[in-house]
Amino acid sequence: MTAEPTRGPRRLTRAPRAAQGVGVSVARPDGTLKVTGEFAYASDMWHEDMLWGHTLRSPHAHARVLSIDIAAALAVPGVYAVLTHDDLPTSQTRYGLECLDTPVLADGVVRHHGEPVALVAADHPETARRAAARIAVDYEPLPVVHDEATALADDAPVLHPHRDDHHAPHVRHPNIVHRQPVRRGDPDAAAARADVIVTGTYTVGMQDQAFLGPESGLAVPAEDGGVDLYVATQWLHSDLRQIAPVLGLPEDKVRMTLSGVGGAFGGREDLSMQIHGCLLALRTGKPVKMVYDRFQSFFGHVHRHPATLWYEHGATREGLLTHMRCRIVLDGGAYASSSPAVVGNAASLSAGPYVVDHVDIEALALYTNNPPCGAMRGFGAVQACFAYESQMDKLAAELGLDPVEFRRRNAMSQGSRLPTGQVVDAPAPVAELLRRVKALPLPPERQWETAGAAPDVRALPGGLSNTTHGEGVVRGVGYAVGIKNVGFSEGFDDYSTARVRLEVAGGEPVATVHTAAAEVGQGGVTVQAQIVRTELGVQQVTIQPADTRVGSAGSTSASRQTYMTGGAVRHTCEAIRERVLALGRARFGGTHPAWEHAELLLEDGKVVTEAGEVLAALADVLDGQAIDIEQEFRHRPTQPFDRMTGQGFGHVQYSFAAHRAVVEVDTELGLVKVVELACAQDVGKAVNPQAVAGQIQGGTVQGLGLAVMEEILVGPDAKVRNPSFTDYLIPTILDTPTLPVDILELADHHAPYGLRGAGEAPTLSSTPAVVSAIRAATGRALTRVPVRPEHITDTP
Amino acid sequence: MDFLRPASWQEALAAKAEYPTAVPIAGGTDLMVEINFDHRRPDALLDLNRITELREWETGRQTVRLGASVPYSRIMEHLRAELPGLAQAAHTVASPQIRNRGGVGGNLGTASPAGDAHPALLASGARIEAVSVRGTRMIDVDDFYLGVKRNALAPDELIRAVHLPKATGPQAFAKVGTRNAMVIAVCAFGLALHPDRRTVRTGIGSAAPTPVRARVAEDFLTAALADGGHWDSGRPPAPSVAAEFARLVAGAANPIDDVRGTAAYRRHALGVLARRTLGWTWQAYREQDRSPACA
DSSP states (O other): OOOOOOOOSOOOSSOOOOTTOTTSOOOOTTHHHHHHTOOOOGGGOOOTTOEEEEEEEOSSSSEEEEEEEOHHHHTSTTEEEEEOGGGOSSSOOEEOSSSSOEESSOOSEEOSTTOEEEEEEESSHHHHHHHHHTOEEEEEEOOOOOSHHHHSSTTOOOSOTTOOSTTGGGOSSTTEEEEEEEEESOHHHHHHTOSEEEEEEEEEOBOOOOOSSOSEEEEEEOTTSOEEEEEOOSBHHHHHHHHHHHHTOOGGGEEEEEOOOOOOTTTTSSOSSHHHHHHHHHHHSSOEEEEOOHHHHHHHSOEEOOEEEEEEEEEOTTSOEEEEEEEEEEEOTTSOTTHHHHHHHHHHTTTOSBOOOOEEEEEEEEOOSSOOEEOOTTTTHHHHHHHHHHHHHHHHHHHTOOHHHHHHHHBOOTTOBOTTSOBOOSOOOHHHHHHHHHHSOOOOSOTTOOSSSSOOGGGSTTGGGOOOSSTTEEEEEEEEEEEEEESOOTTOOOEEEEEEEEEEETTEEEEEEEOOBOOSSSOHHHHHHHHHHHHHOOSEEEEOOOBTTSOOOOOSOTTOHHHHHHHHHHHHHHHHHHHHHHHHHHHHGGGOTHHHHSOEEEETTEEEETTOOEEEEHHHHHTTOOEEEEEEEEOOOOOOOOTTTOOSOOOSEEEEEEEEEEEEEETTTTEEEEEEEEEEEEOSSOSSHHHHHHHHHHHHHHHHHHHHTOOBOBOTTOOBSOOSTTTSOOOOTTTOOBOOEEEEOOOOTTSGGGOOOOSSHHHHHHHHHHHHHHHHHHOOOOOEESOOHHHHHTOO | OEEEOOSSHHHHHHHHHHOTTOEEESSOTTHHHHHHTTSOOOSEEEEOTTOGGGGOEEEOSSEEEEETTOBHHHHHHHOTTTOHHHHHHHHTSSOHHHHHHOBHHHHHHHOOTTOTTHHHHHHHTOEEEEEETTEEEEEEGGGTEEETTEESOOTTOEEEEEEEEOOSSOEEEEEEOSSSSSOOOSEEEEEEEETTTTEEEEEEESSSSSOBOOHHHHHHHHHHHHHTTHHHHOOOOOHHHHHHHHHHHHHHOOOOOBTTBOHHHHHHHHHHHHHHHHHHHHHHHHHSOOSOOOO
16 A cells, blocks of 8 residues: 655745755754864753752662662752652553553562662752662562563563553563564475575674763753753653653643753663653752763663574575575563564564565564663664675575675565565665675775884774784675665654744844754754755744644654654745745736746745746745744555564665675684775765765764674673673774765655655664674674674684 | 872871871772762772872883873873883773873772783883882782782872883783773783893783783793793794793683673683784894893
């Protein structure tokens, strides 16, 4: 099933010309401020008379809370409030993105290490922290479930015995959050036609978003009994929908404003301090600021799902895929978060950007006592991509084919059908992207060799640690390509709202844009202004702060904001243009025949014909009047996947990227230097080419991090072992290779300007490309990421 | 938490005598992390930043007296010739910002087995100048590390300086971490050739409860170099000798499994580093004037 995209008023036949408009690398307003340290992040907020909130968290992964004694904490001078579950104002004490399963504060049981148990507000953050340490909690530890075997055992402790979510009736064990099969064709018969069959089991570790700005916000109680909340988040209205009910307030009494966000990558889709800060503010009657330190932050947001993926592929001697079977087990941790949607993505995208007609796919997410996992850039598609790309290399090797040539023979293209039955109805240049990265010249060999005697260790594995001067170093090259959906899927009513005001100020036409879209560093505010300049021919555009006084913009995630809020801004601008032209016809219609007949454009503050003839100045048309319109924009509708077969028009749009990785591996020490990581990506239309390149490079490096270093380590006791940047390593600039970027612009005619969501696809293929290159250098199978030196050196 | 700010070295010693539980702080690159993570809440901090002589060094005829707070960045810039092993280790410490603040005194005071300076101090044969109101004593680095984060300082003592013999031959330091910069050691190894005495010394970091020397390996290599006449001929030791040296170095470690790496990998990696650093230092020895260096 397909539907026409939402149409605005008349489309123009020629694009208007605009300085600093769509397609131009307009500089972002926050760039210099961030680099020079002057940008005001949420953690920089200050309010006269404010208190500081602190969260007491569980040291256990699973325990009964027998009692909580807050007396000693309340006795600390400077403490204004200590809150536990018993202090919650209404009977609704749980929240969640998809399932209301997460307690605001532990209600008799803690289900993961770091779960919030109590809150303190005090006049100094140190006082709040010390008071929290005096809260006496009596825990009775319970057995933990930490993997599939322990979670699905017959006698496994059931984490959520009273589930009422819509997936609950369909799972065979209550510790399964959601399970999605996808079945198509006849894999058994197809397997019989295969000349080679390869299987593999792959493991993906738990990656953290590791955004720079920790969770923070400021809650200010209002005289009307409500609260004003300033917070760094990804989706204001989703927060609001979850916050208001547990505060016992109507949504109009909780007014939210976005504050400076220091990165998100999915980690701010779930609530962190929002409800806690509001509770403390409403209780004390004072503004309350909460800022997590890095340790708290590691417990304060969900992570990328660790996964175990079993795959079987078959192919003919000619190098054509016959069938694919896979089973993907995602560890959702203690609460559902967005696990069901992650399952849907993993299942529907598990075959990758390849044509394979006969599939038997199963993806599921577990409830365990591990840290909750949810949204992170790539969202279920990252885990699958590592597995299917590893399989592609394995198949190519088995068939004696070049890995790029093997992929090319099976690459999907426009008109191909996914395992879900959905036809890809926009350009899908999978083979072309691979061809482009392969065609790039390889970086020079042995770049560490210098004219002098001493090697440049920065160019070697181990870098500044001086572990090799070339000994044991072997180069490897690897390729990978991936497919990511754009926007919210599976029938979700995904929309964005934009309000645009056009008026004359100081004789010049000016536009003001108001949306609730969260600028998290992706460049959304820049893009919105570019679109207004192009659509309304106005140079001066003001972007108002994002808040809940305007309708929802949806989430800054799923690569969707340029498509959706950009689309909403454009859609609203089109309505404004129609209004301007109606005004113009009323005022000046008799002066020129073009007013009645021609396609008219707004350019340079004037109404012009397609031929460029000026009909009137905008200022004269408006004549002191302001035009102010708020409109919603929707992408074409999608459908849920069938629960048994996984069939359905589930996704809005697809995004493709390919990588070539060149690595130097110290094969004796198992250390890796990624020398170059080239990416080619189709973005449909680069609305801001520099920002697009930044997204591609950022996503690529985040994928590199997953390949070789980034992992939250969780023990069999389900406790986090490395909640700090001391031992959760993210790439430094010395770990960051040269990142050539090749941007294709093949328009998707369903989308505004033909654009394609760009932020996530590069995160997918980066990881398997790097691992493929390490395999090429070492000959090791390397079935898990991150790859550790132990794996490369085969040391236990 | 009390914050003591002595204006002079004498005041600092008096303060430490009066408040023996006060923890000295100079660059703060280690202690502040401990405090921020709430791993440690000292009763008092003894701020040494007003005592400028701690950031100075003196180069003598045979030794360098290195003030406890001389930042790593200064060691890298100014003492590369005299203290090549320590200068190389300084290069691997954290980030440029941290290297501008942190110094060897902090590494010694904390006595973490992962401190980057220790292998170089062990390999060069450093002595620690420990001072209290009772007087000054020199502690041999071999006697300094007592246990995990425990050292030989008395409660009233402060580290004034570290005395390191000026290098008489090539030295090398190498550290394994799973990132190419700004990383805590999974394991580290320092090697110093002492052509003047025709001995070698080693230091192992992050692979035992304390920084340790691989004494059996040192003795083996010292003997092998002498027996083979290598000091005079300059010929590199045979691969079998290098391999045995590597095996003995790995055997000298007593590592554990932790989030940074496994015990088996640490042993393996130390062997590789031992072999490589021997290769590099011997190559350098061959290329330089083989007579013992004179100041």
